[in-house]
Amino acid sequence: MATLPSAGAARTGNNLFLRIVAGLSTLCGWIAAAMILSAVLITCQMIFIRFVLGQSTIWQTEAVIYLVLASTLLGLPYVQLMRGHVNVDLMPLWTKGPMRKALAFLVLGSSIVIIGVMAFYAYEMWHFAWARGWRSETVWAVRLWIPYLAMPVGFGLYLLQLGADMYALAFGIEKPFGLEDN
Template sequence: MRLFIRVISAISQGLGVLAAALLFSAVLSVSHMVFVRYALGWSTVWQTEYTAYAIVAATFLGAPWVLIVKGHVNVDIVQMAAAPPLRLAMQILAALFSLLFVALLAYAGWVHFEEAWSNGWTSETVWAVPLWMPLLPMPVGTVMLALQYVAEILRLFLDGADPVEPQPVLFSETTEEVRP
Protein backbone atom coordinates (compact mmCIF):
# COMPACT_ATOMS: atom_id res chain seq x y z
CA MET A 1 0.00 0.00 0.00
CA ARG A 2 2.79 2.42 0.83
CA LEU A 3 4.37 1.68 -2.55
CA PHE A 4 1.08 2.56 -4.29
CA ILE A 5 0.89 5.82 -2.34
CA ARG A 6 4.51 6.72 -3.22
CA VAL A 7 4.13 5.87 -6.92
CA ILE A 8 0.85 7.76 -7.36
CA SER A 9 2.22 10.74 -5.42
CA ALA A 10 5.38 10.77 -7.57
CA ILE A 11 3.31 10.73 -10.77
CA SER A 12 1.10 13.50 -9.37
CA GLN A 13 4.16 15.59 -8.55
CA GLY A 14 5.48 15.03 -12.07
CA LEU A 15 2.14 16.21 -13.45
CA GLY A 16 2.41 19.25 -11.19
CA VAL A 17 5.75 20.10 -12.81
CA LEU A 18 4.19 19.59 -16.24
CA ALA A 19 1.31 21.90 -15.24
CA ALA A 20 3.80 24.57 -14.17
CA ALA A 21 5.60 24.22 -17.52
CA LEU A 22 2.30 24.58 -19.36
CA LEU A 23 1.49 27.76 -17.44
CA PHE A 24 4.95 29.12 -18.23
CA SER A 25 4.48 28.29 -21.91
CA ALA A 26 1.12 30.10 -21.82
CA VAL A 27 2.88 33.20 -20.46
CA LEU A 28 5.45 32.95 -23.25
CA SER A 29 2.67 32.53 -25.80
CA VAL A 30 0.87 35.65 -24.60
CA SER A 31 4.15 37.57 -24.58
CA HIS A 32 4.84 36.44 -28.15
CA MET A 33 1.33 37.41 -29.19
CA VAL A 34 1.69 40.91 -27.73
CA PHE A 35 5.07 41.40 -29.41
CA VAL A 36 3.88 40.16 -32.79
CA ARG A 37 0.68 42.22 -32.71
CA TYR A 38 1.91 45.50 -31.33
CA ALA A 39 5.61 45.65 -32.15
CA LEU A 40 5.51 44.04 -35.60
CA GLY A 41 1.90 44.76 -36.55
CA TRP A 42 1.27 41.18 -37.68
CA SER A 43 -1.83 39.12 -37.02
CA THR A 44 -1.75 36.13 -34.71
CA VAL A 45 -3.01 32.67 -35.54
CA TRP A 46 -2.33 30.17 -32.80
CA GLN A 47 -1.41 32.06 -29.62
CA THR A 48 -4.84 32.70 -28.12
CA GLU A 49 -6.05 29.16 -28.74
CA TYR A 50 -2.82 27.61 -27.44
CA THR A 51 -2.92 29.74 -24.31
CA ALA A 52 -6.48 28.68 -23.49
CA TYR A 53 -5.66 25.00 -24.07
CA ALA A 54 -2.46 25.21 -22.00
CA ILE A 55 -4.21 26.83 -19.03
CA VAL A 56 -7.03 24.27 -19.06
CA ALA A 57 -4.51 21.41 -19.38
CA ALA A 58 -2.50 22.83 -16.48
CA THR A 59 -5.65 22.98 -14.36
CA PHE A 60 -6.55 19.33 -14.92
CA LEU A 61 -3.01 17.94 -14.84
CA GLY A 62 -2.04 19.98 -11.77
CA ALA A 63 -5.10 18.98 -9.71
CA PRO A 64 -3.54 15.79 -8.22
CA TRP A 65 -0.51 17.75 -7.01
CA VAL A 66 -2.81 20.38 -5.48
CA LEU A 67 -4.50 17.56 -3.54
CA ILE A 68 -1.14 16.42 -2.17
CA VAL A 69 -0.36 19.89 -0.83
CA LYS A 70 -3.93 20.33 0.49
CA GLY A 71 -4.59 23.23 -1.84
CA HIS A 72 -8.18 22.38 -2.82
CA VAL A 73 -10.98 24.39 -1.24
CA ASN A 74 -11.85 22.83 2.08
CA VAL A 75 -14.22 24.02 4.78
CA ASP A 76 -12.56 22.57 7.86
CA ILE A 77 -13.94 24.55 10.79
CA VAL A 78 -15.91 21.53 12.04
CA GLN A 79 -12.92 19.22 11.51
CA MET A 80 -10.72 21.55 13.55
CA ALA A 81 -13.12 21.31 16.49
CA ALA A 82 -13.60 17.53 16.25
CA ALA A 83 -11.75 14.88 18.20
CA PRO A 84 -9.17 12.91 16.16
CA PRO A 85 -11.37 9.81 15.55
CA LEU A 86 -14.27 11.94 14.30
CA ARG A 87 -11.87 14.09 12.25
CA LEU A 88 -10.52 10.93 10.61
CA ALA A 89 -14.05 9.75 9.76
CA MET A 90 -14.94 13.17 8.30
CA GLN A 91 -11.75 13.28 6.23
CA ILE A 92 -12.35 9.78 4.86
CA LEU A 93 -15.99 10.56 4.08
CA ALA A 94 -15.06 13.81 2.33
CA ALA A 95 -12.38 12.00 0.30
CA LEU A 96 -14.87 9.27 -0.70
CA PHE A 97 -17.44 11.81 -1.90
CA SER A 98 -14.72 13.69 -3.77
CA LEU A 99 -13.51 10.43 -5.31
CA LEU A 100 -17.04 9.66 -6.54
CA PHE A 101 -17.36 13.11 -8.12
CA VAL A 102 -13.92 12.92 -9.75
CA ALA A 103 -14.62 9.40 -11.07
CA LEU A 104 -17.81 10.66 -12.74
CA LEU A 105 -15.90 13.62 -14.18
CA ALA A 106 -13.17 11.27 -15.46
CA TYR A 107 -15.79 9.11 -17.18
CA ALA A 108 -17.42 12.14 -18.81
CA GLY A 109 -14.01 13.44 -19.86
CA TRP A 110 -13.11 10.09 -21.40
CA VAL A 111 -16.40 9.94 -23.35
CA HIS A 112 -15.84 13.46 -24.69
CA PHE A 113 -12.20 12.71 -25.60
CA GLU A 114 -13.14 9.43 -27.32
CA GLU A 115 -15.89 11.15 -29.31
CA ALA A 116 -13.46 13.82 -30.53
CA TRP A 117 -10.89 11.15 -31.42
CA SER A 118 -13.36 8.87 -33.25
CA ASN A 119 -15.04 11.65 -35.21
CA GLY A 120 -11.86 13.53 -36.09
CA TRP A 121 -13.07 16.79 -34.59
CA THR A 122 -10.91 19.87 -35.11
CA SER A 123 -11.20 23.39 -33.77
CA GLU A 124 -13.02 25.88 -35.97
CA THR A 125 -10.04 28.20 -36.24
CA VAL A 126 -7.34 28.72 -38.84
CA TRP A 127 -5.04 26.56 -36.72
CA ALA A 128 -7.58 23.65 -36.85
CA VAL A 129 -6.20 21.71 -33.88
CA PRO A 130 -7.44 18.11 -33.61
CA LEU A 131 -9.64 18.46 -30.52
CA TRP A 132 -8.58 15.18 -28.96
CA MET A 133 -5.29 16.88 -28.04
CA PRO A 134 -6.69 19.64 -25.83
CA LEU A 135 -9.33 17.24 -24.46
CA LEU A 136 -6.84 14.56 -23.38
CA PRO A 137 -5.69 16.35 -20.19
CA MET A 138 -9.21 16.15 -18.75
CA PRO A 139 -9.46 12.34 -18.49
CA VAL A 140 -5.74 12.00 -17.67
CA GLY A 141 -5.89 14.63 -14.93
CA THR A 142 -9.14 13.40 -13.42
CA VAL A 143 -8.06 9.74 -13.45
CA MET A 144 -4.84 10.75 -11.71
CA LEU A 145 -6.83 12.89 -9.27
CA ALA A 146 -9.04 9.87 -8.53
CA LEU A 147 -5.97 7.69 -7.96
CA GLN A 148 -4.49 10.39 -5.72
CA TYR A 149 -7.74 10.38 -3.70
CA VAL A 150 -7.42 6.60 -3.34
CA ALA A 151 -3.83 7.10 -2.15
CA GLU A 152 -4.98 9.79 0.30
CA ILE A 153 -7.71 7.50 1.67
CA LEU A 154 -5.16 4.69 2.11
CA ARG A 155 -2.80 7.13 3.83
CA LEU A 156 -5.60 8.20 6.18
CA PHE A 157 -6.24 4.55 7.10
CA LEU A 158 -2.53 3.92 7.64
CA ASP A 159 -1.50 7.16 9.37
CA GLY A 160 -4.70 8.53 10.86
CA ALA A 161 -6.28 11.95 10.50
CA ASP A 162 -4.38 14.91 9.14
CA PRO A 163 -3.23 17.11 11.99
CA VAL A 164 -5.12 20.32 12.50
CA GLU A 165 -2.74 23.14 11.77
CA PRO A 166 -3.49 26.48 13.38
CA GLN A 167 -4.44 29.17 10.93
CA PRO A 168 -2.38 32.36 10.77
CA VAL A 169 -3.61 35.21 12.91
CA LEU A 170 -5.16 37.86 10.72
CA PHE A 171 -5.58 40.46 13.44
CA SER A 172 -3.44 40.87 16.50
CA GLU A 173 -4.80 41.20 20.03
CA THR A 174 -3.46 44.71 20.35
CA THR A 175 -4.42 47.52 18.08
CA GLU A 176 -2.34 50.53 17.29
CA GLU A 177 -3.77 53.97 16.88
CA VAL A 178 -3.84 55.06 13.26
CA ARG A 179 -2.66 58.63 12.73
CA PRO A 180 -3.39 60.65 9.60
Protein backbone atom coordinates in the same frame (compact mmCIF):
# COMPACT_ATOMS: atom_id res chain seq x y z
CA MET B 1 -7.94 22.27 21.35
CA ALA B 2 -6.79 20.74 18.06
CA THR B 3 -3.68 21.95 16.33
CA LEU B 4 -3.88 23.63 12.96
CA PRO B 5 -3.57 21.38 9.91
CA SER B 6 -0.12 20.92 8.51
CA ALA B 7 0.60 22.79 5.31
CA GLY B 8 3.04 20.15 4.10
CA ALA B 9 2.61 17.44 1.55
CA ALA B 10 0.74 14.21 2.13
CA ARG B 11 2.71 11.60 4.05
CA THR B 12 3.87 8.51 2.23
CA GLY B 13 5.78 6.64 4.90
CA ASN B 14 7.71 3.73 3.45
CA ASN B 15 4.75 2.70 1.30
CA LEU B 16 5.73 2.08 -2.33
CA PHE B 17 2.21 2.75 -3.68
CA LEU B 18 1.99 6.10 -1.91
CA ARG B 19 5.48 7.10 -3.07
CA ILE B 20 4.66 6.23 -6.69
CA VAL B 21 1.41 8.21 -6.59
CA ALA B 22 3.21 11.14 -4.95
CA GLY B 23 5.85 10.98 -7.68
CA LEU B 24 3.19 11.02 -10.40
CA SER B 25 1.43 13.94 -8.73
CA THR B 26 4.71 15.83 -8.45
CA LEU B 27 5.44 15.18 -12.13
CA CYS B 28 1.99 16.57 -12.94
CA GLY B 29 2.84 19.69 -10.96
CA TRP B 30 6.03 20.21 -12.96
CA ILE B 31 4.20 19.65 -16.25
CA ALA B 32 1.46 22.10 -15.21
CA ALA B 33 4.08 24.71 -14.29
CA ALA B 34 5.81 24.23 -17.67
CA MET B 35 2.47 24.67 -19.43
CA ILE B 36 1.82 27.93 -17.60
CA LEU B 37 5.31 29.16 -18.47
CA SER B 38 4.71 28.19 -22.11
CA ALA B 39 1.40 30.05 -22.11
CA VAL B 40 3.11 33.19 -20.76
CA LEU B 41 5.87 33.01 -23.38
CA ILE B 42 3.36 32.44 -26.19
CA THR B 43 1.34 35.41 -24.95
CA CYS B 44 4.46 37.59 -25.02
CA GLN B 45 5.24 36.38 -28.54
CA MET B 46 1.65 37.11 -29.59
CA ILE B 47 1.85 40.66 -28.19
CA PHE B 48 5.11 41.23 -30.06
CA ILE B 49 3.70 39.91 -33.35
CA ARG B 50 0.46 41.90 -33.11
CA PHE B 51 1.51 45.19 -31.62
CA VAL B 52 5.17 45.57 -32.57
CA LEU B 53 5.19 43.94 -35.99
CA GLY B 54 1.54 44.73 -36.75
CA GLN B 55 0.82 41.24 -38.06
CA SER B 56 -2.07 38.92 -37.29
CA THR B 57 -1.79 35.81 -35.16
CA ILE B 58 -3.33 32.47 -35.96
CA TRP B 59 -2.69 29.87 -33.28
CA GLN B 60 -1.48 31.75 -30.22
CA THR B 61 -4.76 32.63 -28.49
CA GLU B 62 -6.14 29.12 -28.85
CA ALA B 63 -2.86 27.54 -27.72
CA VAL B 64 -2.75 29.74 -24.60
CA ILE B 65 -6.34 28.82 -23.71
CA TYR B 66 -5.66 25.09 -24.11
CA LEU B 67 -2.39 25.30 -22.16
CA VAL B 68 -3.94 27.13 -19.22
CA LEU B 69 -6.90 24.74 -19.06
CA ALA B 70 -4.63 21.70 -19.34
CA SER B 71 -2.31 23.03 -16.65
CA THR B 72 -5.28 23.51 -14.35
CA LEU B 73 -6.48 19.94 -14.86
CA LEU B 74 -3.05 18.31 -14.76
CA GLY B 75 -2.18 20.34 -11.66
CA LEU B 76 -5.08 18.88 -9.65
CA PRO B 77 -3.20 15.85 -8.25
CA TYR B 78 -0.21 17.99 -7.26
CA VAL B 79 -2.39 20.50 -5.45
CA GLN B 80 -4.09 17.62 -3.62
CA LEU B 81 -0.70 16.14 -2.72
CA MET B 82 0.42 19.50 -1.30
CA ARG B 83 -2.93 19.96 0.48
CA GLY B 84 -3.37 23.19 -1.43
CA HIS B 85 -7.09 22.99 -2.22
CA VAL B 86 -9.29 25.49 -0.45
CA ASN B 87 -10.94 23.92 2.58
CA VAL B 88 -13.09 24.91 5.50
CA ASP B 89 -11.77 23.20 8.61
CA LEU B 90 -14.47 24.20 11.08
CA MET B 91 -16.06 20.73 11.24
CA PRO B 92 -12.73 18.86 11.47
CA LEU B 93 -11.66 21.15 14.32
CA TRP B 94 -14.93 20.53 16.20
CA THR B 95 -14.79 16.76 15.86
CA LYS B 96 -12.37 14.42 17.60
CA GLY B 97 -11.13 10.85 17.32
CA PRO B 98 -13.35 8.39 15.45
CA MET B 99 -15.81 11.11 14.43
CA ARG B 100 -13.03 13.13 12.76
CA LYS B 101 -11.80 10.02 10.96
CA ALA B 102 -15.36 9.20 9.81
CA LEU B 103 -15.73 12.76 8.52
CA ALA B 104 -12.43 12.45 6.64
CA PHE B 105 -13.61 9.21 5.02
CA LEU B 106 -16.92 10.87 4.11
CA VAL B 107 -15.16 13.84 2.50
CA LEU B 108 -12.65 11.68 0.61
CA GLY B 109 -15.34 9.20 -0.44
CA SER B 110 -17.61 11.98 -1.72
CA SER B 111 -14.71 13.55 -3.58
CA ILE B 112 -13.81 10.20 -5.16
CA VAL B 113 -17.38 9.67 -6.36
CA ILE B 114 -17.69 13.17 -7.83
CA ILE B 115 -14.26 13.13 -9.50
CA GLY B 116 -14.93 9.58 -10.74
CA VAL B 117 -18.10 10.76 -12.51
CA MET B 118 -16.21 13.73 -13.95
CA ALA B 119 -13.39 11.45 -15.14
CA PHE B 120 -15.91 9.12 -16.82
CA TYR B 121 -17.58 11.94 -18.75
CA ALA B 122 -14.23 13.55 -19.55
CA TYR B 123 -13.07 10.26 -21.05
CA GLU B 124 -16.31 9.99 -23.01
CA MET B 125 -15.89 13.52 -24.40
CA TRP B 126 -12.26 12.86 -25.30
CA HIS B 127 -13.18 9.59 -27.01
CA PHE B 128 -15.93 11.25 -29.06
CA ALA B 129 -13.48 13.92 -30.22
CA TRP B 130 -10.88 11.29 -31.10
CA ALA B 131 -13.22 8.82 -32.82
CA ARG B 132 -15.11 11.45 -34.81
CA GLY B 133 -12.09 13.51 -35.78
CA TRP B 134 -13.38 16.72 -34.23
CA ARG B 135 -11.42 19.88 -35.00
CA SER B 136 -11.72 23.37 -33.61
CA GLU B 137 -13.59 25.85 -35.77
CA THR B 138 -10.67 28.23 -36.03
CA VAL B 139 -8.05 28.89 -38.68
CA TRP B 140 -5.65 26.65 -36.76
CA ALA B 141 -8.22 23.80 -36.76
CA VAL B 142 -6.49 21.83 -34.01
CA ARG B 143 -7.61 18.22 -33.52
CA LEU B 144 -9.66 18.53 -30.34
CA TRP B 145 -8.73 15.15 -28.90
CA ILE B 146 -5.29 16.59 -28.11
CA PRO B 147 -6.40 19.34 -25.69
CA TYR B 148 -9.35 17.24 -24.48
CA LEU B 149 -6.92 14.53 -23.34
CA ALA B 150 -6.00 16.71 -20.36
CA MET B 151 -9.47 16.17 -18.88
CA PRO B 152 -9.50 12.37 -18.40
CA VAL B 153 -5.78 12.29 -17.56
CA GLY B 154 -6.05 15.13 -15.03
CA PHE B 155 -9.19 13.81 -13.38
CA GLY B 156 -7.86 10.24 -13.47
CA LEU B 157 -4.62 11.18 -11.73
CA TYR B 158 -6.52 13.35 -9.26
CA LEU B 159 -8.71 10.33 -8.53
CA LEU B 160 -5.57 8.24 -8.01
CA GLN B 161 -4.21 10.82 -5.54
CA LEU B 162 -7.53 10.88 -3.66
CA GLY B 163 -7.42 7.08 -3.50
CA ALA B 164 -3.88 7.22 -2.14
CA ASP B 165 -5.02 9.74 0.47
CA MET B 166 -7.84 7.42 1.53
CA TYR B 167 -5.41 4.49 1.71
CA ALA B 168 -3.02 6.55 3.86
CA LEU B 169 -5.89 7.51 6.15
CA ALA B 170 -7.18 3.94 6.42
CA PHE B 171 -3.76 2.54 7.38
CA GLY B 172 -2.83 5.33 9.78
CA ILE B 173 -0.09 6.82 7.62
CA GLU B 174 -1.95 10.12 7.49
CA LYS B 175 -3.99 11.76 10.26
CA PRO B 176 -7.56 12.86 9.44
CA PHE B 177 -7.30 16.38 7.95
CA GLY B 178 -3.66 16.47 9.14
CA LEU B 179 -4.86 17.18 12.69
CA GLU B 180 -3.50 15.62 15.83
CA ASP B 181 -6.00 14.67 18.56
CA ASN B 182 -5.48 16.53 21.81
